[in-house]
Amino acid sequence: MQNLIQFIEGKTNKKINFFEYNNQSISKNQNVVTFNDKAYVIEFIEDITIDNIKGYFYIFYQQDCELDNLKGILYNLYDNIKLFLYENLLILNSDYKLDINFHTPEIIESETYRNTYIINLGEIYDINIFKSRVSIFNEIPKDFLINNTFFKNYITLNDLIIYKSIYFIKHDRPFYDLIDFESIKTMDINLLNTGICFIENDQNISKTSSSLFLHRNTLIYRLDKIKEILNLDLKNFKDALIFYLTIKSYINFK
Template sequence: MQNLIEFFEKETNKKISIFEYSNQNLKSDQKVVNFNNKTYIIEMKDRFVFDNINGHFYLIHQQNLEFDNLKRVVYNLYEDIDIFEYNQYIILNSNDVLDIDCSTPGVIESETYSNTYIAYLGKINDMDIFNFRLSILDEILPLLNIDTSLSKFMTLHDLTMYKAISLIGKEKSFCNLIDFESIKNIDENLLHTGVSFIENDLNISKTSSSLFLHRNTLIYRLEKIKELLGLDLKSFKDSFVFYLSIKSHFTSKL
């Protein structure tokens, strides 16, 4: 049976699954066939083509991925793209940069009713580069349920940052420089406020709007962080140390 599956996959350039039919409802990508007096379902889905990789690549992740539904939504949003199912992701491949930003996951969520994360892997023409960037995204995925400050749209800069944080977190000598005991005793809402302030370019107004906080409440929280950790987040150096420390803290909880 496995040889037959491999033959069909090679001929159709689709991912093939074959299993016995037991009167279940069929999906759009499934067909019923009879073979050796038995009835089977053949399921065919588009799969990622590894040959001649080229173009701009976006990965979409949903916890309960429904490929057909998500594919329909994405095709309604964008033209001249190729879509593939690959492991736990949907891959979008385009010759040009797509109009995807921080608002796009929300648009898709309104159609699919599922939390959506999108990562831009950049323009790639080498499979090794694709696999390396994908591996970084694989490392980030477990953080999604912990680090609520993580944007649902990740750029190459985000992947670079999180890879650096991952490497730092594994370096014991660096960890000895961080007062993790104090961080563990701080309310996580306060930590997330500090992270959001940094990600909003140390801008009080932008952070207040993004967190739906009164300006005075935000200022109070920033002062509280300074009191507890001795870090003034309005200072670049202090905010840099805070950011690396808190992100490393979240990573260590995995």
């Protein structure tokens, strides 16, 4: 297959994408051809630079990525998209918001058998913002990304904001010294996770009780215990924010 791609590129003097045809719509720079009794799409790649594109951007990350295979899957899933490499990352660009969500990595993994991460960079019209958001993802150690439970396989801008915040707490010494980590170290991990779960359930007693399979009185007791030890009332927004970022930093950067 690679020899065929090289042959076509040599004859046309243009770079191409070559992927299986699955009855998807065909754009003006694509053609359907038959090879070994199978239909394929030849797409002539337009010259793409990050200086002249805008819209919605997504990073698709796999360890030891088979790039052509992943590109083919994405071209089959989505119409009228641009794919390009930037800092060794596969970037998908679209003029409109795509139906990419928490289920999309599972779809791709079922085809590639590789753990897949999608980073939704949002809608961008400024090249400097694009570069900044990509750089934040690149700062994340890939073993942290893969082996830590902080990130799910679909990563939003909010996830990146929280990551940068908890990273800063751990690695900025003056800021770190503002926090009573000695008291936190004495606390049971289940108590800390209860506080996190309470905040992630909109500080709602009923939702958190159901999520943790706890009696509401047990939950209230644990919240009171957190307040007693850390002097943080998780029903208060500012206290909850401090607790959430601090404990996330403590758990993920021990």
